[in-house]
Amino acid sequence: MEEKSQKTGDLWSGLALAALGVYIVVEAQHWDYLGPDGPGAGFFPLWYGIAMIVLSLALVVSSVKRARSTADTAMDWRRVMRALLVWAALVVCVAMLKLLGFVLSYALFTFMVVAVMYQRPLKSAAVIAVTSAAGFHLIFPTALGVTLPVGVFGF
Amino acid sequence: MDIITGLWNGFAVALAPINLWWCFVGVFLGTIVGIMPGLGPPATIAMLLPLTFQMAPASAMIMLSGIYYGAKYGGSTTSILLNVPGESASVVTCLDGYQMARKGRAGAALGIAAIASFIAGTVGVLGLMLVAPPLAKFALSFSSPEYFALMVLGLAMVVLLAGRSMIKALLAMLVGLWIATMGTDLFSSTSRFTFGNMEMLDGIDFVVVAIGIFALGEVFCNMETRESAQVLPVPKGLRNLLPTMQDLKDCRFAFINGSVVGFITGVLPGAGSTIASFISYGIEKAVSKRRELFGTGVIEGVAAPEGANNSETGGALVPLLTLGIPGSGTTAILLAALVLWGFKPGPLLIQEHPDLFWGLVASMYIGNVMLLVLNLPLVPVFAQLLRLPVHILYPLIFGISIVGVYTVSSSLFDLSMLMAFGLLGYLMRKLDYPAAPMVLGLVLGDAMERALRQSLMMSQGDLTILVARPISAVMLVIAVLVLLVPVFGSLNRLRLQAIESED
Numbered sequence: 001m002e003e004k005s006q007k008t009g010d011l012w013s014g015l016a017l018a019a020l021g022v023y024i025v026v027e028a029q030h031w032d033y034l035g036p037d038g039p040g041a042g043f044f045p046l047w048y049g050i051a052m053i054v055l056s057l058a059l060v061v062s063s064v065k066r067a068r069s070t071a072d073t074a075m076d077w078r079r080v081m082r083a084l085l086v087w088a089a090l091v092v093c094v095a096m097l098k099l100l101g102f103v104l105s106y107a108l109f110t111f112m113v114v115a116v117m118y119q120r121p122l123k124s125a126a127v128i129a130v131t132s133a134a135g136f137h138l139i140f141p142t143a144l145g146v147t148l149p150v151g152v153f154g155f
Numbered sequence: 156m157d158i159i160t161g162l163w164n165g166f167a168v169a170l171a172p173i174n175l176w177w178c179f180v181g182v183f184l185g186t187i188v189g190i191m192p193g194l195g196p197p198a199t200i201a202m203l204l205p206l207t208f209q210m211a212p213a214s215a216m217i218m219l220s221g222i223y224y225g226a227k228y229g230g231s232t233t234s235i236l237l238n239v240p241g242e243s244a245s246v247v248t249c250l251d252g253y254q255m256a257r258k259g260r261a262g263a264a265l266g267i268a269a270i271a272s273f274i275a276g277t278v279g280v281l282g283l284m285l286v287a288p289p290l291a292k293f294a295l296s297f298s299s300p301e302y303f304a305l306m307v308l309g310l311a312m313v314v315l316l317a318g319r320s321m322i323k324a325l326l327a328m329l330v331g332l333w334i335a336t337m338g339t340d341l342f343s344s345t346s347r348f349t350f351g352n353m354e355m356l357d358g359i360d361f362v363v364v365a366i367g368i369f370a371l372g373e374v375f376c377n378m379e380t381r382e383s384a385q386v387l388p389v390p391k392g393l394r395n396l397l398p399t400m401q402d403l404k405d406c407r408f409a410f411i412n413g414s415v416v417g418f419i420t421g422v423l424p425g426a427g428s429t430i431a432s433f434i435s436y437g438i439e440k441a442v443s444k445r446r447e448l449f450g451t452g453v454i455e456g457v458a459a460p461e462g463a464n465n466s467e468t469g470g471a472l473v474p475l476l477t478l479g480i481p482g483s484g485t486t487a488i489l490l491a492a493l494v495l496w497g498f499k500p501g502p503l504l505i506q507e508h509p510d511l512f513w514g515l516v517a518s519m520y521i522g523n524v525m526l527l528v529l530n531l532p533l534v535p536v537f538a539q540l541l542r543l544p545v546h547i548l549y550p551l552i553f554g555i556s557i558v559g560v561y562t563v564s565s566s567l568f569d570l571s572m573l574m575a576f577g578l579l580g581y582l583m584r585k586l587d588y589p590a591a592p593m594v595l596g597l598v599l600g601d602a603m604e605r606a607l608r609q610s611l612m613m614s615q616g617d618l619t620i621l622v623a624r625p626i627s628a629v630m631l632v633i634a635v636l637v638l639l640v641p642v643f644g645s646l647n648r649l650r651l652q653a654i655e656s657e658d
Contacts, residue, residue: 009585009586009587010323010586013582013586013588017326017330020330020333021329024333024348027347027348031340031343031345031347032343032345034616035343037342037612038608038609038611038612038615038616039607039608039611039612039616040342040343040345041340041342041343041345041347043607043608043611044332044336044604044607044608045333045336045347045348048329048332048333051325051329052326052329052330052333055322055325055326055329056326058322059320059322059323059326062322075585076379079379079380080379080585082378082379082380082381083375083376083378083379083581086375086378087375087574087577087578087581090371090553090574090577091574093557094557094567094570094571094573094574097567097570098567102557102558102561106550106554106557109550109553110550110554113546113549113550114546114547114550117378117381117546118381118545118546119381120546128546128547128550132547132550132551132554136554136558140558144209146558146562147561147562147565148558148561149561149567
């Protein structure tokens, strides 16, 4: 079963935040807690790090307690995967900016979103991708003089 | 400078052609944002913030504020016509507004929404104008301990109403504080949480976090399903947008109720316009002689909440402009904008930059008139915006986000951080962690740490300085009581009811 619940989300996010709290407290130990002029760089992080550990453990405990007493609310993993796929495509788009430049990377990303995620005909996806990328190029670098990443093709 | 002189000079600033133009752009964009479900004012303001760096600060503030209050006008349109609230503050307008539309009175409902918004929005600005200067004068006596206590209280109030779980809201706020402390500590030049990366020495740009959390996170959530734009039939009855004299008579109390409740709720950090609209609707229903008809298309059931959510913006700007304390995600972005433009939001802002403050106040009067003129005749045109396919809209939002972040620093590293915060924003929505406390923690974190350290320097490390001074002691006690609300069953039920109204 691929079903996970909100409570499982609370449990794992609580554990992750507890780990972050521990990291903050450990890092804060490397900096001055109190210096000759008053509190040092470690003072504030130490206290909010401790607060983070306490609160995240409280979240973990409450999610475990609720897991025993109430029914699960299922999370729709197909929806989550769809959103994560868009995110991954955007990451690839950003990673390609240095090589392909903004116009080409953005056009490819838009084409993917329209054609794959929204299953529009390839022709209309291509038209939307080209016109929106060209629109960005005309508005920002050409009209407003804003610099955008330029790739090996010079745009 | 007294209020009359200030306002006179403010109109001189706001009526400059360039500022009139940006005011129009702001309220126009705000109306569009308000109409379109799934794209809120914080996301829009965050995306457009980098593009304002080339503008004069007064013009930029006028435009961004125009988006903020303009969205409140736009939100009512889809609530009334399609029973789809464009933003959360217009949810309650659906109750009677849509019923009026079904009865063929869509025009009267839209007309009264615009008129109530105009009246209450203007009263809200009047309140801002009258309350802000004396409050700023009072706050001049504040020192570091009072500022620290004030920020703790502001964060506590936001955490109180940010989500069902106060633990999650507090954790989100702490993550915001953590991000705020990344980079070089200005007291000791110590590098903190930089992971050995040179590009982290200046910390993480607020724009990157705000766009990632608000804009990208929101769009990823919206893209979970492949729904195309819903082309819903727009009901008839738009021809006559002017309510009758009887309608206006029925709404007399609703105008006052919405204006007063909205302003007071706006001044309180964390409450927000959704809660303001629900409270004013509740009051209107409670005092009405025909309360049994509420929900079936009663015109004052539209006027009261629409008035309240517009008056709230004037109230929300009071703590922002006088104390430098934002009460919501949107005002947190406006605060960050002021800081990025080189201002120091706080009690001296009005004295040191009267053009900015009074120019903004005057522009809000003008903006409200623009919105009234825009919204009455152009409602059917704006309603057509809902037909814009999301497969065109969402890639455009991604493109504007990338361009916005790249404009700030021309850094590909910042773009990679944007991706990380976009994912974080999405996960926070999925796991029910509220975004507002995190953004507020980020915006206030630096000032809060500075105030705490300065306080302890003043007292040579003695923490009792925070409670030894009466104003800070009172504020800290209130903050503690606010954080203890979940412990008290009846108070917590009220809190949860208020949060459910937001949802």
